[in-house]
Amino acid sequence: MPKILIVGGGYAGFYTAWKLEKWLRKGEAEVTVVDPLPYMTYQPFLPEVAAGSIEPRHAVVSLRRHLKSTRVLAAKVTKIDHASKTATITPNAGEAWEESYDIIVVTAGAVSRTFPIPGVADNAIGLKTIEEATAIRDQILTNFDKAAVLPPGPERERLLTVVVVGGGFAGIEVFAELRSFASALLQKYPELSFEETHFHLIEAMGRIMPEVSLPTSHWVLKNLAERGAQVHLDTQLKSAVDGVIELSTGESFAAGTIIWTAGVMATPDVKNSDLPIEERGRLRVRADLRVEGDDGIVEGAWGCGDVAAVPDLTGGGVGGFCVPNAQHAVRQGKTLAKNLVATLRGEKVHDYFHKNLGAVAGLGLGIGVFQSGKIALKGLLAWFAHRGYHGLAMPSWERKLRVIWGWVNNFFLGRDIVSLEAREHPRVAFETFAARPRPAAPAAAPAPAAPAVEPAKKEPALVGAPASSPAPEATAAAAAPAAAAAAPAEGAEKPARAPRARAPRKTTPKSE
Missing domain, CATH: 3.50.50.100 (FAD/NAD(P)-binding domain)
Structure with missing residues (x-):
């Protein structure tokens, strides 16, 4: 089977893979999506997420849940060598490897400029x-x-x-x-x-x-x-x-x-490839979304979404190209999937053509604007149009129901106003009170060696003193340090004192 490698799991990448699963026959191709994030973000909902009107998880679409037969890799494509049809895959964990492909679809999106x-x-x-x-x-x-x-x-x-x-x-x-x-x-x-x-x-x-x-x-x-x-x-x-x-x-x-x-700009990683890039850093593609170089079509390479300079055949784009927004990315992904299947089957491909039917924006609860040609709606009616359009545009019924149910909950219960900023450092509370091993006690320093003392000159024994007794001067000198050494430290238990010899007591007979 031909191997199709999709670089990026955003709007364009997700919709390309989603529609390929629908239109490809079993065994017709093997599809792989590479993205460091495990979800697609529905960006028109980001302002409402920031304002607490939509729960964050409801504004994203799980790749693994909705791409049933597509191989999903949590990684980045850090290099594309289309001449050899290999891509360097750098995973979120582990070593990078070279992935071979037959067809590559570049939908890496854009970043803030x-x-x-x-x-x-x-x-x-x-x-x-x-x-x-x-x-x-x-x-x-x-x-x-x-x-x-x-x-x-x-x-x-x-x-x-x-x-x-x-x-x-x-x-x-x-x-x-x-x-x-x-x-x-x-x-x-x-x-x-x-x-x-x-x-x-x-x-x-x-x-x-x-x-x-x-x-x-x-x-x-x-x-x-x-x-x-x-x-x-x-x-x-x-x-x-x-x-x-x-x-x-x-x-x-x-x-x-x-x-x-x-403003936004094409993901800079697309420059790490041998595919043709235009002066603004976007992938050069034709209206049918095939990559095009100076010598014509680059076989086996496709691109769409914010990372690609897609010609706007309606004449309404900026500089002759489609503006980078979700409306174009979703429709381009569907067109690319359809053209890719047609190419595999030897059928005719079609140019991407979408005339903007209007623009709708939410400006807070109960306030919005809608513009389609000369028709303009403002206020509450436009706000309903905004929520209705984006509620239906959210991919999959599972996601639609979560978003709409959240809106209904907020209508009756109000927005949740709990800040979870502490989640950025979730281990602080645990680390603050966690018990740790006591540090090891420092080893005791070795006692200094006693200095060598020359033997004292033997003096004649005193009359009445034992033969081994030292001279009185020596006895007095030695008594002081000995007493100091023998004295117990303050608070320490005193050593047992040797019993003193006592004179025999004179006993008095008991009276009968």
Whole structure:
């Protein structure tokens, strides 16, 4: 059987493998997916995860649970040598090895793209993974707990200040969701006031959300302003050292949470291959998703998703290519699987063509926007459209039910506001009270050797003294150290004293 190696288990990789399982005949090909994470993350739900509206595990899809016949490897592909059709697999545990393949599908996704702004790498957090969204949620809750026990002042307001960099869809959604989350939290924290919470969004361009019309973006700005959130347009972040935000406008303030959403880039690992890469670091592919080099099609190599420069045949892309979002990645994965099966069977392949039907965004509980052509919805109706679309777009009915059931629970019970930030150091409590072996006692130092003493000159014995008795002077000199050595230490048990010889007592006869 031909071996198909899929690099990456995100949107595009998961959907490619999922559809191959559906369309391949038994024994037609062997499929392997390589990804260091055991799940696919549904990224449109990350803002709601950060705001506590969706449980983190409900926003991910287990690869092993839903890929029944696909071989899943918890590892990274660190090198691709397509000339020899081998890939270097570096597992999460164990030694790396060379994996041979017949067909390779590169769907390695994208990572956050940052700029060398002082302090960003040390103090900011992205929004590309479920771990990041969960950490943002826990940090917001922990900062509220800390601020509630502090007196009013700069430190309290720093903890309650949130900064989001980037005014695209992801940035606006997480910004608005967190504003809604913080407003709801104030009901549980009577020590804090609304005026002490500060939300700032920084956007270098003159508008937000380029996917919607200008009037719709203006409505979003107005809505955010009414909710106490401030958007800085035509503004750049100059520094974030020690959490102190410095803007190009000269404004400066301290922030407790800094979130970076200002762009993505193709996974840099794709450069460790002999496959053709374009100037922005993306894989060069044709509209039918086959890899293309200077000499034409590269046989046995395919690519799609955020890591690939896929031509947008509708003419609506940026620079002639599809924008990196979930809507394209899901559909490209399905098209790639269909074309791959067609190639194995000698059938015709088809170009990827998808015209964007609209954009929908959630801006907090009960607030959303929807744009399709000239039709725009705002407020509650758009919020229902947002949840309805993404609830149905979540892969597998098992995941759909978990997400929708969570929404229903939150409607009646409210959002869970427990921070689990301590999970990052789960052994602290155990280590603090764990009993440890006592350190070994140090070995006693050896006693110094006594100095050699010359034998004393024999003196004539005194009259009445034993023949072996020393002279009186010697006796007195030796008596002092001997007495000192014999004296017990304070608190120690005294040695038994030798009985003294006593004169016989004169006995008196008892009276009868």
